[in-house]
Amino acid sequence: MKVTVVGAGAVGASCAEYIAIKDFASEVVLLDIKEGYAEGKAMDLMQTASLNGFDTKITGSTSDYSKTANSNICVITSGIPRKPGMTREELIGINAGIVKSVSSSLIEHSPNTIIIVVSNPMDTMTYLVHKTTGLPKNRIIGMGGALDSARFKYRLAEALGAPISDVDGMVIGGHSDKGMVPLTRLATRNSVPVSEFISEERLDKVMQDTKVGGATLTGLLGTSAWYAPGAAVSGLVQAIACDQKKIYPCSTLLEGEYGLNDLCIGVPVVLGKNGIESIVKINLSDAEKAHLEESAAGVSKTNGLLEL
Ligand SMILES: NC(=O)C1=CN([C@@H]2O[C@H](COP(=O)(O)OP(=O)(O)OC[C@H]3O[C@@H](n4cnc5c(N)ncnc54)[C@H](O)[C@@H]3O)[C@@H](O)[C@H]2O)C=CC1
Numbered sequence: 001m002k003v004t005v006v007g008a009g010a011v012g013a014s015c016a017e018y019i020a021i022k023d024f025a026s027e028v029v030l031l032d033i034k035e036g037y038a039e040g041k042a043m044d045l046m047q048t049a050s051l052n053g054f055d056t057k058i059t060g061s062t063s064d065y066s067k068t069a070n071s072n073i074c075v076i077t078s079g080i081p082r083k084p085g086m087t088r089e090e091l092i093g094i095n096a097g098i099v100k101s102v103s104s105s106l107i108e109h110s111p112n113t114i115i116i117v118v119s120n121p122m123d124t125m126t127y128l129v130h131k132t133t134g135l136p137k138n139r140i141i142g143m144g145g146a147l148d149s150a151r152f153k154y155r156l157a158e159a160l161g162a163p164i165s166d167v168d169g170m171v172i173g174g175h176s177d178k179g180m181v182p183l184t185r186l187a188t189r190n191s192v193p194v195s196e197f198i199s200e201e202r203l204d205k206v207m208q209d210t211k212v213g214g215a216t217l218t219g220l221l222g223t224s225a226w227y228a229p230g231a232a233v234s235g236l237v238q239a240i241a242c243d244q245k246k247i248y249p250c251s252t253l254l255e256g257e258y259g260l261n262d263l264c265i266g267v268p269v270v271l272g273k274n275g276i277e278s279i280v281k282i283n284l285s286d287a288e289k290a291h292l293e294e295s296a297a298g299v300s301k302t303n304g305l306l307e308l
């Protein structure tokens with residue numbers, strides 16, 4: 001199993017590290033445009049192998065896509081992150097050009113690859129990959145919901161005073177400060193609805209804190225987060241590489257599902273060796289449907305800024 005990660009910055013390197021530590025891939029190639037940067041990160045990571053006990057071989061490449069040839073899975077993290085006070089949508093001008101050229105170079109060398117898009121604004125970048133590459137829809141996956149759901153579980157555990165392992169919950173919708181739809185109604189503590197333990201007001205705060213999870217970290221760090229994003233990507237990569245058939249909320253092209261068309265947005269999907277094996281349709285309440293539709297309108301508006 002060969003995995004390429006484009007962008008050896010904060011998220012790309014974290015992603016490579018988590019993939020290696022989980023030790024399911026034979027090879028990870030990190031690629032960046034900064035001279036020597038990916039090679040340096042790869043060497044540093046390889047020097048953790050005996051310490052962390054993995055055999056995954058990590059190599060680096062400065063813009064040489066021949067080294068990525070025949071990758072089973074390619075992750076795109078190249079592009080600029082936001083600074084405090086910015087929205088993810090403001091990154092579109094620079095990141096669209098980067099994502100378009102990177103995806104085309106990847107496919108040239110790995111025509112059968114599955115692509116995971118991370119660069120922001122992620123739902124729109126995922127749509128761009130659809131529009132410009134012609135890859136089948138099951139092989140283009142946007143990562144956002146897995147991260148947002150992890151943050152939701154963190155906030156739920158905090159509110160419940162419970163261990164995170166006791167908590168389950170999912171966030172669908174667009175990966176944006178306003179567009180996320182945390183499904184509080186379906187969240188559970190050890191299969192008991194969380195509403196049995198905490199008030200509606202407290203749950204509403206959980207929802208609000210979850211939606212601004214990325215912005216909160218950007219304010220604290222001066223740039224956006226990388227540990228949880230890297231871990232979330234590694235979960236998706238593992239589900240595909242090991243054909244786990246796990247359900248994750250991912251950004252995928254909708255063609256009528258959830259009443260939405262011609263956009264990529266986060267909904268639950270089954271991940272396995274073919275990438276997106278199926279879109280899972282769950283019954284949403286009227287309020288959740290309205291929230292998702294509003295989120296979709298926001299994503300479509302951002303998609304409208306693409307020069308296609
Ligand atoms: N979808 C999600 O949940 C998340 C998305 N992100 C997004 O991921 C992206 C990367 O974030 P960071 O790693 O923090 O940024 P970073 O600045 O640390 O790393 C980005 C890397 O991309 C490289 N790069 C730029 N243009 C390139 C090109 N054409 N080819 C190859 N490499 C290129 C840069 O040299 C840099 O090393 C940002 O757009 C950020 O908003 C970040 C966290 C979560």
Ligand SMILES: O=C([O-])CC(=O)C(=O)O
Nearest residue numbers: 082088214215218224225
């Ligand atoms: O907040 C950002 O800009 C990066 C990101 O998507 C996240 O951490 O959720």
